[in-house]
Amino acid sequence: MLKVRFAPSPTGSLHLGSARTALFNFLFAGNKKGRFVLRIEDSDRERSDKKLVEEILEDLRWLGLQWDEGPYFQSERIDLYKKYAEKLLNEGKAYLEKAQSAKRKAQSAAIVFKVHPQKIKINDLIYGEIEFDTSVLKDQVLMKSDGSPTYNFACVIDDHQLRITHIIRGDDHISNTPKQIMFYQALGWQIPEFAHIPLIMEPGGGRLSKRYGATAVGEYRQKGYLSEALINYLALLGWAPAGTREIVSLDEMISKFSLSKINKTKAIFNIDKLNWLNAQYIKQTETKRMVELCIPFLRKDGLISNDYDFSHLEKIVDLFKGRLKYLSQISAMADYFFLPARLKYSKEAKTVIKKLDKEIWQELIKRLDNIDDFTPLEKAVDFNRRSLPIKGDGGLKPPSPQTLRERSSPTGFTADNVEKACREIIAEKGIKGAELIHPLRAALTNMPVGPGLFELISVLGKKKAIERLKVCLATLGI
């Protein structure tokens, strides 16, 4: 049975580079119908944090990288490491070394592995043949004097015990491989296959670090990246499916995945391309799901409360779906749909608004007001019948006129009708479209940019639109 593992250490949040390592393990296991094991390398008690473990698990689940087995914790397996270290000690393959410094005086001795000179050759599934000479290596500590195992030793014991067949990890571990192979040899264990994947670098060169920007998966989630987009981007960094398509689903990646297609070159992280991919995914996503994804951001920014109107949100989100790079942008882009009429305008907005004559403003309000906001009654009844989620039509109570009015679809106040009204004024007053449209946008949104104005007004609704225009004109003394 083919088995791989992902073994993060909880000394920090899940890093993008680690996430990519997890992804490649996941893809390989999926492609080969093997098992994907999760192991937490928390043998360094001082630097490990329980809270971070939970966070890492959550990030992995969010990414859709569900493991088949585990998580195992190294901290719970100390006896195991000790047992094998003592075995090597008894066989004369390791020796005790008394602590040198005064600081470690009270502690017991470390168990140190005796390194014998030899040539070790590995056949890396990505890099190919690599040869090492162990004569340049110092003797290796197995168990520290505080009783905890060193990384390389614990790693070997665990990978063997867990029957890991393929070790896929970052290429910063290449130099650790010969050390680990010596342990496998000394213990008489079968050596697994190795595949080292290149690290992710930051634009200036050097490992991707906080200096550059967000490096933790959680930060991208919080900013409103879709997990599919992040996965897609990470996969594309160092691996390319056949063909020229860039947007690839997780299932497709699994079926097409192959370790031999992974590049040996380290890849530089590029936020622009991630943004582009994320925008593509946002555009593709069904509006209903987009609303659900946006709700937490709108709530966090205090724009909606518990009793939001889902169908209205759908219309708003639809307006911005094609313009978002990531979800958290929605609040700043769409806040005017949620906030009360504006009393303060930017200098630029004021200037634009004042360019339109008072009488045109008045005419505009009149025309908008003349657009019928409600569906004829019969249609409204139909609409309600279809939309009320009550089983068995027979038991349906006729809605009150009040409910009917509230629930009726505002089919009259459409983008088309709003545009018609505006175009009429434009034609009658002999002005250019932009001369009316820009001030109107500024008055309604205080923004120089945004979605198509007529659609925007339609979604804003007749009542709100007119109220805002009136408040605006009063405030600016027009």
Add this chain to the structure above:
RNA sequence: GGCCCCAUCGUCUAGUGGCCCAGGACAUUAGCUUCUCAGGCUAAAGACCGGGGUUCGAGUCCCCGUGGGGCUACCA
């Protein structure tokens, strides 16, 4: 310093000796679309690190140089 790894447009990559005067994507620039921005569409610009070999033929194989990265902990 020692050991190990890597090297195609600014970035991610395709390319496994002839299909490559090197293809795609992001970013950039220009045009079109339009009420703005975004988007969409079209086009342009842009790379085989350098030097030696091998071969009829090299981005592709070998060597050297240069550059980048990793390891060199009782960190993982």
